Amino acid sequence: MKLAGIGELPLLEKLRDRFSRNKAGILLGIGDDAAAIRPSALPLLLTTDMMVGGVHFDLSYTTPYQVGFKLVTVNVSDIYAMGGTPQYLLLDFGAPGTMEMKSFTRLFDGVEDAMRLYGVSLVGGDISSAGELVLSATVVGRGEKVLRRSGARAGDRIYVTGHLGDSACGHALLKKMKRPIEIERGKKMLLPRLPWSVIRPLVARHLLPTAVRPGRYVAAASAMMDISDGLLIDLSRLCRESGVGAVVYEEGIPVSDELRAASAYLRRDPLEFAAAGGEDYELLFTSPRRGVAGAFCVGEITERGLMMKDRQGRVRKISARGYRHFGIQG
């Protein structure tokens, strides 16, 4: 059964039936002209991100479930990156009428599982036919402390909350495989001479990323953002907003054993994945503290410039590289 054979209204009905378990705070959920939410005394946080087939994901090696799960994660990650708590989700869905109903259902399985993980409720959305699969989500949250990108000061240390580069390396492995793997259902993918125990965490980080809760880092942080386009490009943005520079310690960048193994297999530099790969969805933050439990120190905020200090102690100027839409800039 294809979406064209079902129609927009029955699809909306299905979503409404499925997502209408309203939680406290929701005065009016899906189904009216707008949702109505009981006001909170905390600042309101708002973020939106869109995902387009062939640009942000490739259905030749991504399942619809993974697309739905990731859509929620990337938006929730932006709320977490402000030090906030995500609460409500709005979702616009466009797809060709030839899309199978089964794929539609699985995509929303992914959305629902991510919603449950993060504790958010779907309160609105729109469905349309479109030439390609295109998704847009808005997440609304609340923040006690609003952690901006602009609060970094010279002398602050730079921290990340987990291994970097796993997602980008997983992406590179998937591009070799060129087919979807339902890792959410325990399915495996085989590559010659690379064990599944190495592949799995890398492709899982790319296909089913989870956003990092800012809880324990909020009190320490002077500035915070999430890493979506790669450590260097995102750090350069944080520096620009704060009017500061940074020196990154090459040996401080946390790299997983799996990334090292797979990089050797791919004949690539693990640091390239870790520093410029993107889609890590780890938090990047600065703090005047000399150490923060559960975070890796990757450098230090300076007055100006973006520098890398290598393992030999040599310092060189670096350019922020990362993934850009509408072509690559230097």
Place this chain on the structure above:
Amino acid sequence: MKLAGIGELPLLEKLRDRFSRNKAGILLGIGDDAAAIRPSALPLLLTTDMMVGGVHFDLSYTTPYQVGFKLVTVNVSDIYAMGGTPQYLLLDFGAPGTMEMKSFTRLFDGVEDAMRLYGVSLVGGDISSAGELVLSATVVGRGEKVLRRSGARAGDRIYVTGHLGDSACGHALLKKMKRPIEIERGKKMLLPRLPWSVIRPLVARHLLPTAVRPGRYVAAASAMMDISDGLLIDLSRLCRESGVGAVVYEEGIPVSDELRAASAYLRRDPLEFAAAGGEDYELLFTSPRRGVAGAFCVGEITERGLMMKDRQGRVRKISARGYRHFGIQG
């Protein structure tokens, strides 16, 4: 200059520069991971709508300015339809890299003019390349009274706030013309034997619709929604939500002189445009009051069924007809 030659980040910079005049209430606007808004003591209203090229608009007879303006209107209309006040806008924009920068700028001219008209501020968004022009907007507002679709009771009168069918008729005229007209810059379109004074209000209603402020209707209304898919289909939704029926008075449906003239020219029934055309963005509401200043009574709420009473007093059962994505249902 095409978007591909500029890149995502410079485009985001342009938007940020253009829309960063932050109003009171905005703690943090465009440029961080999420926007932060000072909380309000009133219920929060949230709505989202997407517009896809070739589905919701056709660039062969729509200017980018008109697409941007309409995107804001359709979302604001949903907030008005709750009896609320729109405040903040988030906008996701996807387009092919071959799109001209001039078109991008004009699209945001339309967004900005509509924002000014409705008093809303852009606080966030995303830009991506996409195979076709696709836009998604979320509008956040506040409501003192939250006017649902579910409040209609048998005996209530049914009201609309303006002429219906003009937009659908304007759409039919544009499909004959098959080229964009910059009515926003005073440009005209010529059709044989149909004066511009007839054409203009109809195509303007379709290309540059304005949402109707609910102000004076809020106190009277028991249920309210906006008419986006056509009077009959939208009324049938209101009835379903309220668990009631309705009888529509054919002669009560307000039809403009221009719609009559253009319908004769097109050899179409004006009532077809007015009852089932869609994209009117007038408010549809019910009220126990026998009359509401500035609104047209188009029928009465009954216990069940959807009926039409014609000019001769004959009552017949009708089916809700309107525009549906993924094909037409009966």
